[in-house]
Amino acid sequence: MLTQARTSLPYVSEDRRGASDRRPARAYWPRLVPLLALLACATRVPSFTVPLWNPDEGYLAVQARMLAHGGRLYETVVDRKPPLVPWLYEAAFAVFGSGSLTPLRVCAVAAQLITALLLASFARRRWGDTAGRTAGVLYLLASIGLNPQDAQAATFEVFMLPWTAAALWCADRRRWGWCGAAVAGAFLAKQTGGAVLVPVAWMLWRCGAPRRDVVRCAGGIAVPVLGAALATDPAGFLFWTVTGSGAYASFTGSELHVLARGLTNAAILAVACAGILPPVVRVLRIARTGCAELWLWLGSSAGAVLLGFHFFGHYYLQLIPPLALLGTAALQILPRERLVTALLTSACCCLLFVTWGMLAPHPELAHAQRVAREVRTHSDPREPVLVWGIHPETYWMAGREPASRFLTAGLLTNYSGGRDGPQVGERYAVAGAWDVFREEFARRAPRLVVDDSRGKPYGVERTRSLRRMLAAYEVAGDVDGAVVYVRRQ
Numbered sequence: 001m002l003t004q005a006r007t008s009l010p011y012v013s014e015d016r017r018g019a020s021d022r023r024p025a026r027a028y029w030p031r032l033v034p035l036l037a038l039l040a041c042a043t044r045v046p047s048f049t050v051p052l053w054n055p056d057e058g059y060l061a062v063q064a065r066m067l068a069h070g071g072r073l074y075e076t077v078v079d080r081k082p083p084l085v086p087w088l089y090e091a092a093f094a095v096f097g098s099g100s101l102t103p104l105r106v107c108a109v110a111a112q113l114i115t116a117l118l119l120a121s122f123a124r125r126r127w128g129d130t131a132g133r134t135a136g137v138l139y140l141l142a143s144i145g146l147n148p149q150d151a152q153a154a155t156f157e158v159f160m161l162p163w164t165a166a167a168l169w170c171a172d173r174r175r176w177g178w179c180g181a182a183v184a185g186a187f188l189a190k191q192t193g194g195a196v197l198v199p200v201a202w203m204l205w206r207c208g209a210p211r212r213d214v215v216r217c218a219g220g221i222a223v224p225v226l227g228a229a230l231a232t233d234p235a236g237f238l239f240w241t242v243t244g245s246g247a248y249a250s251f252t253g254s255e256l257h258v259l260a261r262g263l264t265n266a267a268i269l270a271v272a273c274a275g276i277l278p279p280v281v282r283v284l285r286i287a288r289t290g291c292a293e294l295w296l297w298l299g300s301s302a303g304a305v306l307l308g309f310h311f312f313g314h315y316y317l318q319l320i321p322p323l324a325l326l327g328t329a330a331l332q333i334l335p336r337e338r339l340v341t342a343l344l345t346s347a348c349c350c351l352l353f354v355t356w357g358m359l360a361p362h363p364e365l366a367h368a369q370r371v372a373r374e375v376r377t378h379s380d381p382r383e384p385v386l387v388w389g390i391h392p393e394t395y396w397m398a399g400r401e402p403a404s405r406f407l408t409a410g411l412l413t414n415y416s417g418g419r420d421g422p423q424v425g426e427r428y429a430v431a432g433a434w435d436v437f438r439e440e441f442a443r444r445a446p447r448l449v450v451d452d453s454r455g456k457p458y459g460v461e462r463t464r465s466l467r468r469m470l471a472a473y474e475v476a477g478d479v480d481g482a483v484v485y486v487r488r489q
Helices: 025-043 055-068 084-096 102-127 129-142 156-172 176-189 191-206 211-231 234-243 255-272 277-286 292-306 313-331 336-359 363-378 393-398 433-443 464-472
Strands: 385-388 448-451 473-479 482-487
Touching: 025 102, 025 129, 025 336, 055 084, 055 393, 084 102, 084 156, 084 176, 102 129, 102 156, 102 313, 129 313, 129 336, 156 176, 156 191, 156 292, 156 313, 176 191, 176 211, 191 211, 191 292, 191 313, 211 234, 255 313, 255 336, 277 313, 277 336, 292 313, 313 336, 363 385, 363 393, 363 448, 363 473, 363 482, 385 393, 433 464, 448 473, 464 473
Parallel strands: 385 448
Antiparallel strands: 448 482, 473 482
């Protein structure tokens, strides 16, 4: 046993452990795919129980409607995110209608299943059949191991993960052109997906790839990214996805609050990975795993979580695929009973998070629904409205057109996720945003304005420009602290 424990797991895929454990692919995948599909569906049952999980889903839904009605991404429809997921929402709405996010929930299940299958294929190639099944199952069991509003939502990170797994899968098979395309897909789903380039670059160097393979990989990255830029607005694409978020990516403001959030989400994920982490720690003490690319993947993903110093729970989803593969690698050199223990522990933790998802309260969703009803009462479907807050889903629920391309007060004040320190206010807005906002307000003043700040530091009383705009409005009601203003006739 000691000799086995000291054995290093090989990097080279062709010299993998567990080769005698292999079965023909025709027998292996028809059994594994239904198992993983059932598990993917079971873990995401809670996602179908509520109409909306978090403001990111609401933002995407409103963006998709605006795009469907002639909006232009990074011009009249703006966000700090790449275009892939807004386009996915737009396509789903075009086919199934925009009244429900159920089709996107199904897409999220498919994304998690694809990620699990890619990880299973990677592990099977390295360590054999059992490892393949282990990696796929461990990933899906841990994939919902965060606050339900982070883990169950159909947002950027969920659709980014298949691309990151595909990048490692292609690199392991030295398909460098497709590998680059997968890296580009990860970046176009969310900027931090580009962190997978770190292990890809190491694998490219480690295998001694000739220059033509480097060119293929670089071309695979460049072509989709440049294509996305040209399909939108190149200058706007560069600004909104790369250069225009300096104030947002800052640690200044509510440091203790943000740090507490980061530690809390890390602790929650550690509970979800209770079956994975002990084997990894055990192997670190007794042997080398020989999986440098997986450690680089985990390290670069951790760096992506830290980037911006916000530590939202959904950021941590990026850590789960490399953790699942590292856990699988560690379990190959531990006694078989450790594998059983890891799977049972992961299953129990998964059940805990599924239960949390089914029973979790949704106070902000209920508030947004009440505000949406009030908006419908005081406005006509053809009239634009303005909701001054951080809940863009109100527009979607009310079926009303936003009066501005800026769907949240965050873009105009730099408020985000409880950050209420000195860097919140008009002067910390996205560059040029207030000039555009005033122009939009003057050109087509909204019939209705809802101040949904509810005491937050971006409130009307602290925002001079908006306070001046509201001089032409009068108070028409109050919904749970949200003040409704109607334009005077």
